[in-house]
Amino acid sequence: MQLTSLPTRVIFVRHGRSTYNEQGRYQGSSDQAVLTANGHRTAQLVGQALQSEKIHAIYSSPLKRVQQTVDAICDQLPSKAIPMDVRDDLREIDLPAWEGLPYKTVRTHQVDTYRCWIERPHEFQMARCPHSSFDAERAAPESFYPVRDLYGRAQRFWHTVLPQHAGQTLLVVSHGGTIHALISTALGLTPEQHHCLQQSNCGVSVLEFPPAANFAQLCQLNDTGAIGELLPKLKAGRQGLRLLLLPVEPEMPLNGVPDFLEEIHLDFSLQTHGLISDFQTAQLLSNHPETVQLQVQREDFIQAWQQTLNLRGQQSSETLLTGLVIASPDKIQALLMQIIGIAPHEDDLLSLNPGRMSVVHFANSQSRPILQGLNIYTNCVKRHNSVSPHNLLVAV
Known part of the structure; x- marks a missing residue:
């Protein structure tokens, strides 16, 4: 070789x-x-x-x-x-x-x-x-x-x-x-x-x-x-709980993310306290005035995550609940590894890019969650129902 x-x-x-x-x-x-x-x-x-x-x-x-x-x-x-x-x-x-x-x-x-x-x-x-x-x-x-x-x-x-x-x-x-x-x-x-x-x-x-x-x-x-689809289509149907996971670092610019979220209906947002400023939060959710905003302490994040999953049992089987989860990259990575079955000591198997979106669907019709997307590019330019084809792939 x-x-x-x-x-x-x-x-x-x-x-x-x-x-x-x-x-x-x-x-x-x-x-x-x-x-x-x-x-x-x-x-x-x-x-x-x-x-x-x-x-x-x-x-x-x-x-x-x-x-x-x-x-x-x-x-x-x-x-x-x-x-x-x-x-x-x-x-x-x-x-x-x-x-x-x-x-x-x-x-x-x-x-x-x-x-x-x-x-x-x-x-x-x-x-x-x-x-x-x-x-x-x-x-x-x-x-x-x-x-x-x-x-x-x-x-x-x-x-x-x-x-x-x-x-x-x-x-x-x-x-x-x-x-x-x-x-x-x-x-x-x-x-x-x-x-x-x-x-x-x-x-x-x-x-x-x-x-x-x-x-x-x-x-x-x-x-x-x-191909002009901001989020992957819901293969298991428009029901259950869909979480948009956004890994961010303190004082990190969030260029393009508010525009990315503009056409996506959000029922709630969940973020760790103090990770981003109130101004950044307002900027992210500027097109979602009706969204319920929740904040948790860093050490409570996993528990809050589990409580969020319990929302599945409180909704109709025919409805879809979509939430934005804003957390540090290590927290998001731990959750994604848990979802797809990667052991905690094998964190090198996932490369998570701050500022890029990952999507998880907890369908009511299935017992296990589906990772719909990882590191989805959020800073795309929408034109005539399509996007700019450049820089869509994660750089080496």
Whole structure:
């Protein structure tokens, strides 16, 4: 392996919105879905946002919706000579019994199986489709563990690809479940923790592998600013509790954050006492006069956090409560690590940027929270329902 002092940087992009996404159907590793017109347009916007990146290689899934996304991205990149490699390991999770079925049908008619998929993904099993008429005549079709299988593919990808690209920047274009598995395996998370990270259509995530280190660092998760979405869409629905986590340092300028928050409805704000001035608080919430403001002492922050979570039990299952949490980076980092299952002594696995937003959704329909976004860029310029594509990615 080539020796280098630079980290290996991996930029992930999930494919653009597809016809099956539009219809609310499970896609899995089937290859029936193609990009919608909007999916193609947003993929082009991501390509524009990546124009300043020096990408050394592109890896992608073989499925059509991803290949169409790659084509749209590459049309916007200045270099037309980036090596490309299509890998079967990067296809979406195999869900043969659900592929093509509406989400609602599965939730309604396969209640126990669906609950296992959401709450115990490491135990989730499914029968493989027969490969021939001879296989179809067998009494008992072979079953497998789709999430475990996906994580095995992710591990195999890292083991084969990383040694070839020390100190380089890679672009990986794939699927929501596959990118989740790639990030999880790089951070040492297990199939049991699947569903804790969200990856939206054309959402951008970034991992770094420091040289000579045996771990990766998550630098950005699911930033959708390049496609004009300030916050990632609520995959689990507009219900439950959504927290916008803003790490700040004393006397730190908050340029762009008030404008970022302007179009977001806030029900309450929670901050540690004395962390920012009253003037800064008023500036942050200048467009939210009805927002309930709460302050706590630094040592009471974790307890206040738990009390905030209890608000879920006091609201209708059909409503969404959104709160802004302002705290020091170490407090926010501790909370995020707790949410996604990273041990306290492994704080190097998350790189938190002060002034950038992270988003957590506590959906009433799920027992575990979802990290929707990490280090979302807040100082973007909104023009004609889109954003400036520049500087959206976390700098090295």
